[in-house]
Amino acid sequence: MKRPNLNALRTFEAAARKLSFSIAAEELNITQAAVSQQIRKLETFLGSELFVRNHRQLSLSAVGQAYFRTVQEAIDRLDTVTDQLFPERSNQIVTIRCTSSIATLWLAPNIGAFHREHPEIDLRIRTLDSENSADKNPNVDLEIFVTGKDVSDPNTSPLLTSTITPVASPRLLAEAEPLKNPKDIQSFELIHVLGYEDDWHRWFRHFGLKDVAVPRGLAVDGSLIALEAAVRGDGVVLGRRPFVDQHLRSGQLAEVFGAPYSLTAKYYLRQPRTSGDQRSKQRVATWLKQLCEHAGSETDG
Structure with missing residues (x-):
């Protein structure tokens, strides 16, 4: 036939x-x-x-x-x-879609190690900032996103739970009175990230400050700009670990309170069915999950 x-x-x-x-x-x-x-x-x-x-x-x-x-x-x-x-054929390209802050703060420092282990796979990072707003169906292999809703998509799985904690320049904290409870945060300028403006409101509500007006402070378009402002000492920003861990390890930023006054956010990994080498995509997905496990162990420690 x-x-x-x-x-x-x-x-x-x-x-x-x-x-x-x-x-x-x-x-x-x-x-x-x-x-x-x-x-x-x-x-x-x-x-x-x-x-x-x-x-x-x-x-x-x-x-x-x-x-x-x-x-x-x-x-x-x-x-x-x-x-x-035919393992020597041309490299496989795997495209990851995520925010620019995840790409810069978390993926970029680790891509070199991935390429040394998997030279046959070329990673392409597609950030939300670089996309055409009319492109509602981007052709990507893996997508990292955060949501407060339950996800029932069979192609989506939990990736990591981020810790959201107030961070600031150690110099700024040293010049002020020690912060003992959440309401003391009002003595500082707060840095807001457009698109995440609910974070400070959620933080205030979660720690019993429902009747306290959230200080407006500086509002910037992007987490990277907000972190730069915090490093300069312009105020306190809600940092998302593990994405700000390098800033904490280097001493550029420090946690204002630590674990007692932190929130969480769940990030997910979507693996839409696309054409191409499925093994390469699965290797990248496994690598991302391993990064999360390593970051989780460092955060817990």
């Missing part, structure tokens, strides 16, 4: 995974018309509709859903065997 064209199967896999011909076209670097044409030819060859096409929504038919699982497994297997038999 004649088998379907491999290019058509890869196109079907991308379109079924994304449930969008336009996004599949972008991923495969072809036109949307080419995707539609290949899907039509595949459906004609198989004698069955693989997709249910509504006005603004694309979904898989029952047979399409069953076929998608088989095709995806076959393509993943092909990619894995190719990597095993």
Whole structure:
């Protein structure tokens, strides 16, 4: 029996995974018309509709859903065997999406060690700051994000629990009276990060200062700018560990209170199903989780 064209199967896999011909076209670097044409030819060859096409929504038919699982497994297997038999082929690129502060403070200092251990994998960091706001479906392999909501996505798993603690320049703290309880923080200028403005309000509420107005202080667009301001002695900022651990180890910043007056935030790792070498993506995901375990042990210590 004649088998379907491999290019058509890869196109079907991308379109079924994304449930969008336009996004599949972008991923495969072809036109949307080419995707539609290949899907039509595949459906004609198989004698069955693989997709249910509504006005603004694309979904898989029952047979399409069953076929998608088989095709995806076959393509993943092909990619894995190719990597095993031809290890010297061109490097695999794995793209990570995260905030600029995570990229600069946490990933960048560790990328060199990762490349020495996995020279066959090229990491690409795509920060939220560099993305086009209209790009609602970025083509990334791994995504690190924080949320206060429960996550039930099967492609998402917990990555780390960050400790949110007030930090400031040791010089600034030395010039002031010792801080003994949360309300004493009002004697300092507070540094707010746009996008995280709820952090100080949440901190005040959590430690029983519900009736105390949160000082406005300096507001900056980004955690990196806020940390620079704190290092200069411009005020106190809520630092997120382990991302600020280098600042603490170097003595540029110090915890104002320590563990008794800290909050937490949960970060997650999303691994969307994308084309490419699945083994490389899993190695990067494992590395990220190992970084978190190491950071957690240092923080606890």
